[in-house]
Amino acid sequence: MFIYLNALKNLLRNKGRNILVGVILLIVMTATTVSLSVNSMSGAMIDNFTEGIGVPTTIRVDWDWARNHMTTTTIESPDGSIRSSSNFNAIEIPIELYVAFADSIYVQDFLSSAMAQYASDDIVPAISLYQPLTLEKLMAQFNAQTYEELVTMFQQMGSDEDYIESLIDAKPTTVGMIWGFSKASLMGDFRRGEKRLLEGRFFEDLNETVISSELAAKNNIKLGDIITVSGNSQTHDKETINLTVVGMFEDIMGEVQPQLGVAQEITPGIDDLIVSFDTLYNAGFHRIDPSTMTYFLTHPEVTAAFLSEMQGKGLHEMFMLDYDLDEYYAVVDPVRDMSGIAVTFGIVILITGAVILVFLSVINIRERKYEVGVLRAIGMKKHQLARGMIYESLTLVTLCTLIGLPLGVLLSRPIAGILLDTSSGLEMAREFSAGILSLLLAVAVILGIISSFIGILYITKYEPIRILQERT
Amino acid sequence: MNTLAINNVTYKYGKTTKSVLKNVTANFEKGVLYCIVGKSGAGKSTLLSLISGLDLCTSGAVLYENEDLSTMNRDEYRARNIGVIFQGYNLLTNCSAVENIVLSMNISNCRERCPQRSAKEHVYSLLEKLGIDKETANRKVLKLSGGEQQRVGIARALSNNPEIIIADEPTGNLDGETAKGIMDIFVKLAHEENKCVIIVTHSKDVAAYADQIMRIVNGKLEVQNK
Numbered sequence: 001m002f003i004y005l006n007a008l009k010n011l012l013r014n015k016g017r018n019i020l021v022g023v024i025l026l027i028v029m030t031a032t033t034v035s036l037s038v039n040s041m042s043g044a045m046i047d048n049f050t051e052g053i054g055v056p057t058t059i060r061v062d063w064d065w066a067r068n069h070m071t072t073t074t075i076e077s078p079d080g081s082i083r084s085s086s087n088f089n090a091i092e093i094p095i096e097l098y099v100a101f102a103d104s105i106y107v108q109d110f111l112s113s114a115m116a117q118y119a120s121d122d123i124v125p126a127i128s129l130y131q132p133l134t135l136e137k138l139m140a141q142f143n144a145q146t147y148e149e150l151v152t153m154f155q156q157m158g159s160d161e162d163y164i165e166s167l168i169d170a171k172p173t174t175v176g177m178i179w180g181f182s183k184a185s186l187m188g189d190f191r192r193g194e195k196r197l198l199e200g201r202f203f204e205d206l207n208e209t210v211i212s213s214e215l216a217a218k219n220n221i222k223l224g225d226i227i228t229v230s231g232n233s234q235t236h237d238k239e240t241i242n243l244t245v246v247g248m249f250e251d252i253m254g255e256v257q258p259q260l261g262v263a264q265e266i267t268p269g270i271d272d273l274i275v276s277f278d279t280l281y282n283a284g285f286h287r288i289d290p291s292t293m294t295y296f297l298t299h300p301e302v303t304a305a306f307l308s309e310m311q312g313k314g315l316h317e318m319f320m321l322d323y324d325l326d327e328y329y330a331v332v333d334p335v336r337d338m339s340g341i342a343v344t345f346g347i348v349i350l351i352t353g354a355v356i357l358v359f360l361s362v363i364n365i366r367e368r369k370y371e372v373g374v375l376r377a378i379g380m381k382k383h384q385l386a387r388g389m390i391y392e393s394l395t396l397v398t399l400c401t402l403i404g405l406p407l408g409v410l411l412s413r414p415i416a417g418i419l420l421d422t423s424s425g426l427e428m429a430r431e432f433s434a435g436i437l438s439l440l441l442a443v444a445v446i447l448g449i450i451s452s453f454i455g456i457l458y459i460t461k462y463e464p465i466r467i468l469q470e471r472t
Numbered sequence: 473m474n475t476l477a478i479n480n481v482t483y484k485y486g487k488t489t490k491s492v493l494k495n496v497t498a499n500f501e502k503g504v505l506y507c508i509v510g511k512s513g514a515g516k517s518t519l520l521s522l523i524s525g526l527d528l529c530t531s532g533a534v535l536y537e538n539e540d541l542s543t544m545n546r547d548e549y550r551a552r553n554i555g556v557i558f559q560g561y562n563l564l565t566n567c568s569a570v571e572n573i574v575l576s577m578n579i580s581n582c583r584e585r586c587p588q589r590s591a592k593e594h595v596y597s598l599l600e601k602l603g604i605d606k607e608t609a610n611r612k613v614l615k616l617s618g619g620e621q622q623r624v625g626i627a628r629a630l631s632n633n634p635e636i637i638i639a640d641e642p643t644g645n646l647d648g649e650t651a652k653g654i655m656d657i658f659v660k661l662a663h664e665e666n667k668c669v670i671i672v673t674h675s676k677d678v679a680a681y682a683d684q685i686m687r688i689v690n691g692k693l694e695v696q697n698k
C-alpha cells in the first residue's frame with residue numbers, strides 16, 4: 001500500500017518529467033484510438049455497403065469458350081453450292097438448376113423470373129395474339145421439305161426440337177403467358193411506370209395472381225375470383241391450378257409494338273397473368289422458361305467460389321458469371337486506402353512514442369539512480385522498488401488512457417470524415433467494439449511496461465553501494 | 473552471544489591491489505557505545521558498509537547474531553536490524569524530512585513495533601528530540617542546512633528502533649552544543665535502551681563518550697584502552 005502511495009507522491013514530486021511523459025502517452029493513446037476507430041469504422045462502412053447492395057450476378061455464355069467449341073456444318077443449297085457454317089448451340093439451363101444455385105452461402109438474395117404459356121377453359125383472351133399451329137403449318141411457314149430440315153433450321157436459330165414440339169403440341173385453349181417474379185418490385189414495367197396497379201395489390205402468397213383490367217372485363221372477373229389454368233401442352237399438361245385474383249393492372253403503353261432498334265425487356269401483356277415465382281415454379285407446367293435470374297452475392301470476392309460451386313451442381317463449363325465490380329471498387333478502394341493511412345499513422349505514432357518513452361526512461365533512471373541507491377540502502381527490496389516504478393507508470397498510463405480514449409473516440413469521427421470521402425455513397429458507420437477496447441488496453445499496458453522496464457532492469461542489475469559510490 | 477562479530481575480514485575495492493582492511497576481527501555487543509577512529513582514508517566507512525550489509529567482504533565473515541550476512545536476507549537486515557547514519561546523509565532530496573523517515577519506517581514495516589502512535593507523530597517527536605521543529609520537518613531536504621540534514625539522517629536511522637545503530641561522522645556538521653545533545657542521545661540508546669551503537673569519528677570530544685575506542689591503522693583494527 002505504502003509503495004503505491006509513494007508512487008503517487010513520486011508522480012507529483014517529479015512533475016516536469018511526468019508531464020512530459022504524460023503528454024507523450026496522451027498523444028500515443030489518442031492517436032492509437034483514432035487510428036483503430038477509423039480503421040474499424042471504414043471496415044464497418046465497407047461491410048454495410050457490401051451488404052446493402054450485394055453483388056448482382058448473372059449467368060451468361062462464355063463466348064471465348066463458345067468460339068473454341070463451334071461445330072462446323074456444311075449445307076447444300078438448292079442451287080448446288082456448298083456452304084459451310086460454324087455453329088454453336090448453347091444448352092439450356094433447367095430452371096431447377098437456377099433455383100438450386102441460389103441455395104448457397106454466397107447468395108444473399110436471389111431475384112428470379114420465369115414464364116410459361118397457359119391455357120384455360122374459362123378465360124378467353126382480350127386480344128387474341130395466339131394462333132394454334134400444326135406441324136404442316138409450321139413446315140409451310142418455314143418452307144421446309146422434311147421434319148429433319150425444320151429441326152436443322154430451328155437449331156441454327158438456337159432452338160431445339162423440344163421447342164418445335166411445344167409449338168405444335170399447344171392446347172387450342174391457350175390464352176397467353178403466365179409470369180412468375182420472385183419479387184413484385186423487380187417487375188421493370190411497373191418500376192418504369194408502363195404499367196400501374198389499378199385495384200387490389202401484388203401477389204404475396206402462393207397461387208395469387210394479378211391480371212390486366214382488360215382481361216378481367218372481357219371475362220367478367222372480379223377481385224377475389226378464382227381462375228383455373230393449366231400449362232398449354234396437350235400431351236403433358238393434364239393438371240390444373242387455381243389462382244386467386246388479388247390485383248388488376250392497367251397497361252398504360254397498351255400493346256405497343258417494340259420500336260425497331262430499341263432493346264426492350266419482354267414484359268407481360270394484356271392476356272398475361274402475373275404470379276409469384278414460386279407459384280409458377282410449383283405449378284409443374286411442362287415448359288417453363290427462365291427469364292431474368294440474378295444472384296446477389298454476399299461479397300465481391302466470392303464470385304470465383306460461387307462459380308465453382310455452381311459447376312459442382314452441374315453448370316456447364318460454357319457458362320461464366322457476369323458481374324460488374326468496377327463500381328464497387330470505385331467506392332470501396334478509397335475507403336480502404338484511407339483506413340490504411342490511418343493505421344500506418346497510428347503505428348508510426350505508437351513506435352515513435354515507444355522509442356521516446358524508452359529514451360525518457362533512460363534519462364529518468366539516471367536521475368533516479370541516487371534515489372534507488374538510497375532506498376535500497378535503507379532496506380527496500382528490489383521487487384518493492386520495481387512495483388513502485390510499475391505503479392508510477394501504470395498510474396500515468398491509466399490517467400492518459402482515461403483522457404486519451406474518449407478524446408480519440410470523439411476525434412475519430414471528424415477525422416474519419418476528413419480521411420474517408422463519405423460523399424461516395426458510403427454510409428458513415430459508428431464502430432467502437434470491445435475488440436478495439438481490449439486492443440487499446442493492451443497498448444496501454446505495453447506502454448506502461450516499456451516506460452518502467454528500463455528502470456526495473458537497472459534496479460535488478462546494481463547493488464546500492466555501487467550506486468551510492470558512483471555519486472561521489 | 474555477540475550481536476555483531478567481524479571474523480578475520482579482509483576487504484579490497486574491485487580492481488585495486490591494496491587491501492583496505494586486512495584480517496580484521498572484532499566483536500560488538502548491545503549496551504555498549506563504540507567509537508572507531510582513524511586517519512582519513514583508513515577504511516572506516518568501508519568497515520561500516522560491511523557491517524551494514526551494503527557490501528560483502530573479500531574474505532572472512534561478518535556475523536549478525538551468529539548468522540553470516542553474506543547468506544542472509546540483507547534487505548531485511550538493513551530495514552529492521554540496523555540503522556545507518558551515512559557520512560553523506562543519503563536522504564531523498566526532493567522529499568521532506570518527514571517523508572524520508574516515514575518511508576523508511578514503511579520499508580521496515582515497523583508499524584507492528586510501534587502501533588500505539590501514528591507514524592507521523594512518532595517522527596515529529598523523534599525530530600523534536602534532535603532539535604528540528606515541525607515546519608522544518610515538512611520542508612524538502614534540499615532546503616535544509618547540512619546540520620539539519622545530518623539530524624534527519626540520524627532520525628531516520630533511529631525511527632525503526634533497530635538493535636544496531638552505526639553512524640559515520642554523525643556530528644561532522646554540527647556545532648559543539650548540538651553535537652553534545654546528539655551524543656547524549658547515543659549514550660542513552662546504548663546504556664538505557666541496550667542498543668549496540670557504533671560511531672565513526674575524527675573528533676576527540678566524540679570519542680570521549682565511547683565505552684570502547686577502536687582505531688584502524690594500516691588496515692588493522694586495534695582496540696584502544698581509554
Ligand SMILES: Nc1ncnc2c1ncn2[C@@H]1O[C@H](COP(=O)(O)OP(=O)(O)OP(=O)(O)O)[C@@H](O)[C@H]1O
Nearest residue numbers: 469485488492510511512513514515516517518519
Ligand atoms: N569505490 C572505491 N574504489 C576504490 N577505492 C576506494 C573506493 N572507496 C574508497 N576507496 C579507498 O579506500 C580507502 C578507504 O576509504 P574509506 O572511505 O573507508 O575511508 P575513511 O576511513 O572513511 O575516510 P574518511 O575519514 O575520509 O571518511 C581510501 O583509500 C579510499 O580511497
Ligand SMILES: [Mg+2]
Nearest residue numbers: 516517559640
Ligand atoms: Mg569515511
